[in-house]
Amino acid sequence: QSVLTQPPSVSGAPGQRVTITCTGSSSNIGAGYDVHWYQQLPGTAPKLLIYGSNNRPSGVPDRFSGSKSGTSASLAITGLQAEDEADYYCQSYDSSLRIFGGGTKLTVL
Amino acid sequence: QVQLVESGGGLVKPGGSLRLSCAASGFTFSDYYMSWIRQAPGKGLEWVSYITSTGNTKYYADSVKGRFTVSRDNAKNSVYLQMNSLRAEDTAVYYCARTRLVVVGWYFDLWGRGTLVTVSS
Numbered sequence: 001q002s003v004l005t006q007p008p009s010v011s012g013a014p015g016q017r018v019t020i021t022c023t024g025s026s027s028n029i030g031a032g033y034d035v036h037w038y039q040q041l042p043g044t045a046p047k048l049l050i051y052g053s054n055n056r057p058s059g060v061p062d063r064f065s066g067s068k069s070g071t072s073a074s075l076a077i078t079g080l081q082a083e084d085e086a087d088y089y090c091q092s093y094d095s096s097l098r099i100f101g102g103g104t105k106l107t108v109l
Numbered sequence: 110q111v112q113l114v115e116s117g118g119g120l121v122k123p124g125g126s127l128r129l130s131c132a133a134s135g136f137t138f139s140d141y142y143m144s145w146i147r148q149a150p151g152k153g154l155e156w157v158s159y160i161t162s163t164g165n166t167k168y169y170a171d172s173v174k175g176r177f178t179v180s181r182d183n184a185k186n187s188v189y190l191q192m193n194s195l196r197a198e199d200t201a202v203y204y205c206a207r208t209r210l211v212v213v214g215w216y217f218d219l220w221g222r223g224t225l226v227t228v229s230s
Contacts, residue, residue, distance in 0.1 A: 002153070036216040038154075045204055045220040046146075046154065052211060057218065089154055093214025097170055103153040 003028060003094045004101035011107040012080045020075045020104045022090030030071035033093040037066055037075045040087040040103075049088070050075060082108050111135035111219065113205050118224030121195055125228070129190040131205030131221055139183040142208035144217060145190045147201035147226075155201075159208055159215065160188065173199075195228045202226075 005023040012018040022035060029035060037050040048057050050066035053073060063078045073092075077084055085108045090101040117129040131143070144159040158169045158179040167179050178191040188205055202225050206217035 031213075033213050034211045034216070038217075045222050046217075047220065048216065048218045051209070051216050051218065091154075091216060093211075097156060097168070099156050099214070100154040 001098070002100060002102045003096055003098050004090055004092060006088075006090060006101040006104045008102070009105045009107065011109055012077075013109045014080055014082060016080045017076060017078045018080060018106065019077075020088050020090075020106070022073045022075070022092075022101050024071050024073075024092060024094075026071060027096075028071075028092045028094040029068065029073055035066065035068050035073035036091045037064075038089045038091065040089065041083075042086065046089065077106070080108055084108060113207065113219060113221035115203065115205050115221045115224040118203065118226045120227045120229065122230050123196060123228055125195050126191070126193045127195065127226060129192065129203055129205075129224060129226070131188045131190075133186045133188070133207070136207070136219075138186040142210065142215065143179075143181060143188040144206045144208045144215070145179060145188075146204045146206055146217065146220075147199075148204070148223075149198075149201040152201075157203070158190065192226070195226075197228050200226060200228045 035053045038046040039049045040046040053068045054066045089103045115131045145157040160167045160179045164181045176194045181188040202223040204223045205221045207219035
């Protein structure tokens with residue numbers, strides 16, 4: 001059972017903006033711990049998308065951005081493209097060591 | 110080329126053992142912590158274990174504690190996961206990942222392609 005809750009699915013049309021939320025508690029995100037995001041394209045390994053709540057590794061388009069407030073974090077994707085269709089996972093720190101969210105499937109309509 | 114390549118997966122009977130390997134290249138392996146993360150078929154990601162750069166400290170998820178052992182050989186640029194007393198619920202793709210520390214916690218900035226472990230009679 002994940003301690004970080006994500007919506008199972010979100011969708012959007014090409015060009016739109018979508019947001020994926022990651023809701024935690026005072027034991028993880030609310031304690032001020034960083035949130036990181038991963039993108040997993042179909043049939044591939046996860047890839048780091050955002051680290052330290054709002055930092056992009058080299059090569060990640062600036063269409064992807066992260067934010068954090070209180071006990072939640074969000075991943076925003078602007079200018080949605082067909083290639084963004086994937087599973088997205090948030091990750092933080094929790095003393096239970098169950099550190100990943102359950103994942104959100106993004107469908108590009 | 111900066112990469113991680115896992116090997117050693119396969120079909121094993123419940124109660125059996127398997128040893129996974131992960132070979133690193135393209136970076137100074139001994140500078141980094143390393144982790145194992147798994148993904149059951151059609152499910153999400155589950156962190157399994159990590160090992161510090163020297164191998165002196167290891168952490169495990171409760172679900173594998175006492176059954177799995179992580180180790181590394183910096184001379185061979187490799188990290189290993191010895192899995193004993195395997196159960197059906199250990200069936201998953203196992204990824205190794207380069208691990209970066211933050212003030213509290215860590216994240217994974219480089220992933221291998223994974224190796225499939227199937228536990229079934």
